[in-house]
Amino acid sequence: MQLTAWSKDLRVTAGGSGVVSHVGAALLRLLADRAGLTAGLSAGLARAGWWPMHDRGRVLVDLAVMIADGGEAISDIDVLRHQREVFGPVASDTTVWRALDEIGAVQLRRIAKARAKVRARMWQLFGGPPAARAAGRDIGTGVVVLDVDSTIVITHSDKEGAAATYKHSFGFHPILVTCDNTAELLAVKLRPGNAGANTAADHLDVLAQAIAQVPAKHRRHLLIRGDCAAATHAVLDWLHEQDSKRGRRVEYSLGWSIGEAERAAITALPAQAWSPAINADGGVRDGAAVAELTGLLHLPGWPAGMRVIVRRERPHPGAQLTLFEDR
Template sequence: MQFTAWSRDLRVTADGTGVVSHVGAVLLRMLADRAGLTQAVSAGLARRNCWPGHDRGRVLVDLAVMIADGGEAICDIDVLRHQGEVFGPVASAATCWRALDEIGDMQLRRIGKARAQVRARVWALLGQLPAARAAGRDIGDGVVVLDVDSTIVLAHSDKDGAAPTYKHSYGFHPILVTCDNTGELLAIKLRPGNAGANTATDHLAVLEQAVAQIPAAHRRHLLVRGDSAAATHAVLDWLVEQGKRRGRRVEYSIGWAIGEPERTAIAGIPTSAWSPAINADGGIREGAQVAELTGLLQLDSWPDGMRVIVRRERPHPGAQLSLFEEQDGWRYTAFVTGTKIGALQWLEARHRAHARVEDRIRTSKDTGLGRLPSREFAINQAWCTTVAIAVDLIRWLQLLGLTGDLALAEPKRLRYRVLHTAARLVHGQRRRRLRIPATWPWATQITAAFDRIAAIPAPG
């Protein structure tokens, strides 16, 4: 009986009034409006002599808010729609479907321009762009780091573009670019499941979109990181050409496959040429070493100044090694870079920080990317773009509105503590007030976030 005593006098009825759930969705929607995103997307999707019942920019932003709030299906828009006292009219699921169906290549380009325009405003509001870090220190003053990678999105039904993947699963193989400084999802390209991991045209397309998302004032010094799938002549040549533009410096740090020439070169490295590697906090990493292979390889067909750096590390128990690695018991990885100045240990640690993109892919899948809603490829691509907006809204909320542990929390924790908070809606003095319970541990931080977002000047 002692275990049920707490609920003995508890009754549940469906006659409550003035109660609002998912208060954090109000924060996200207000942020989108105050930053100018809703207005910019609305202008981009406007059609001549067409006045839909629900503005398409408003619909797309509401979908992004719903996704950021944890919605996984378009019908989840009803969570916002049935709280009209706060949000006003919200489009139905059917209207949301139509809005996504209307988005083609031209609309995607216009949405991209709108996002870039608003991103410039948000970065200006930040005052100082957060620095990307590696090995316990900043990568460089004003350096914007772009991480490109691909992932598998599983499909559990026969959808347009779904196909067997190289990982022996079934679904899609999107490629995306994130900003390591801010955690934003700059660009995403949905691809069929059988798309090649090292398809240069796809890498170039998504990198061009990502660079276009960076405000012009911050394009002066870029670092592009990727795994070995991006190590193609076309991609590296493009990066070098980008670095030749006036007033722009572009560095790269790209994974490199270890083939027979690299194995031969590694075997010829004297023991004295290996230097200790450093770990994530800048200290010496036991059992790991780095060395340079550049002068031991034939690289005439690759960009001038390209360096090849190799790392070896004692593998963890149970790790699978190649026949070459089994000979000496080391596990080898390599990458290439055009950076001419810098200790090998630092350049290798800077490259290894690319692994953070895996966390961003994971959280993106938790923010709508893990479940594509439609059988039609075009609608799913529009959904992916909406996911990118949702990821950005979460990061903008953390950068502009939240502090402490909430500013660093992953989406699941942020939803549990902030976005899904309930409050009472009170009317009085021609105002509406959302009253969050004083006993809620994060109530003060939520109200402070509302004040900071409300203080953002309205877009012109």
């Protein structure tokens, strides 16, 4: 009760005195409380015989609200602290630092468990996730689509874990998995800037974390999407292993690197092998076509039943073409 007492008798109006800025952040905080996330994090981070002045679940929720409100540094928590009349007591930036420093592998597992429990409850309240869409139509009832990809986060100082990236910048290179059905970030693996784009162990770790975040009843039919960095032997073998489990279907649509064998197969394709490509809205993509290369490639060691599809389209203005592409 102490965690949620701040919102007792809270009202949002368009006029009156005592106006405060960033009051919309209160709605996010209230959502976390009513969904059970704040209490779940508090229980997961509690320690016997230890009662900190600022509950750790409350601290993490306030930190998330601060980031959603545009905060870029832990000191930005002061935006909430300075509006005590709305948010009640909010931890200082030094307390937030201590709270984060207390989190280790055990606490991370407890946080993940609390998130998964709240997500299962919310999906149940909404009657399950909405259908994912592609080419202007629903992919299928009950299919949960997980998108895995890495991104570059630039930093302008020598922070812990920061390093030079393959894009000649400096910062971090995390891998994220999002749910296309709901636009939720399910899992993220923090990595230094020089981490490899196609490191299979990192992909397997973050995918396993993401699947654990999907409520059990909705894991029966998954579609994993990613670029060619995820198309390693280890990842594809693991996906086929997941697909072989009773009561579960796991499909994938991953990028594929173009090498000499693929170039030779593309060259050998007859004109009639190409079909018009489709845009995300279902309309025909002007000047683009797709074809299947599977029968023209020798794929030893790759999982049986895997198909290779290629797309061609008109070059974008200013595109630098290889000799093969130009031809």
